[in-house]
Amino acid sequence: xxxxxxxxxxxxxxxxxxxxxxxxxxxxxxxxxxxxxxxxxxxxxxxxxxxxxxxxxxxxxxxxxxxxxxxxxxxxxxxxxxxxxxxxxxxxxxxxxxxxxxxxxxxxxxxxxxxxxxxxxxxxxxxxxxxxxxxxxxxxxxxxxxxxxxxxxxxxx
Numbered sequence: 078x079x080x081x082x083x084x085x086x087x088x089x090x091x092x093x094x095x096x097x098x099x100x101x102x103x104x105x106x107x108x109x110x111x112x113x114x115x116x117x118x119x120x121x122x123x124x125x126x127x128x129x130x131x132x133x134x135x136x137x138x139x140x141x142x143x144x145x146x147x148x149x150x151x152x153x154x155x156x157x158x159x160x161x162x163x164x165x166x167x168x169x170x171x172x173x174x175x176x177x178x179x180x181x182x183x184x185x186x187x188x189x190x191x192x193x194x195x196x197x198x199x200x201x202x203x204x205x206x207x208x209x210x211x212x213x214x215x216x217x218x219x220x221x222x223x224x225x226x227x228x229x230x231x232x233x234x
Contacts, residue, residue, distance in 0.1 A: 082179045083098060084099065085169075085181050086098065088184045089162070090189055093116065095116075096115075097111065097113060098110065109218075116161070162193055170198045179204070183205060184213050186212045209225075211224065213225075
């Protein structure tokens with residue numbers, strides 16, 4: 078008997094991620110995808126100024142008594158988003174080593190998608206069969222099918 082290919086679809090943005098797969102044939106037809114795992118960043122609804130220190134560092138001018146603020150090297154919100162993406166990538170890499178899925182589709186906004194795909198280990202990256210630069214995190218599971226027609230077509234091979 079021919080085994081159906083297990084395709085994971087990773088939907089992500091900078092603060093939320095959801096890995097879904099095609100639902101089993103016996104499941105209710107109205108929900109064609111089932112959730113494998115979901116991630117939510119603890120900093121999802123915080124502002125950049127709430128993540129950093131109270132005040133930026135200060136430096137003193139050598140020529141006179143003036144003090145100037147030092148701009149942080151990286152925005153705390155961007156750093157939080159990058160750390161969250163690394164958490165999702167770590168999960169995908171570990172699952173790839175366990176062979177939990179046969180193939181992987183990545184769906185995320187363009188900036189997030191670039192970070193996500195670049196951070197994957199080579200063994201996991203080889204499993205990526207398609208990418209889509211679109212934010213589908215707020216789309217309910219029952220309405221994902223039209224957006225993921227390419228991934229669904231690959232799943233049936």
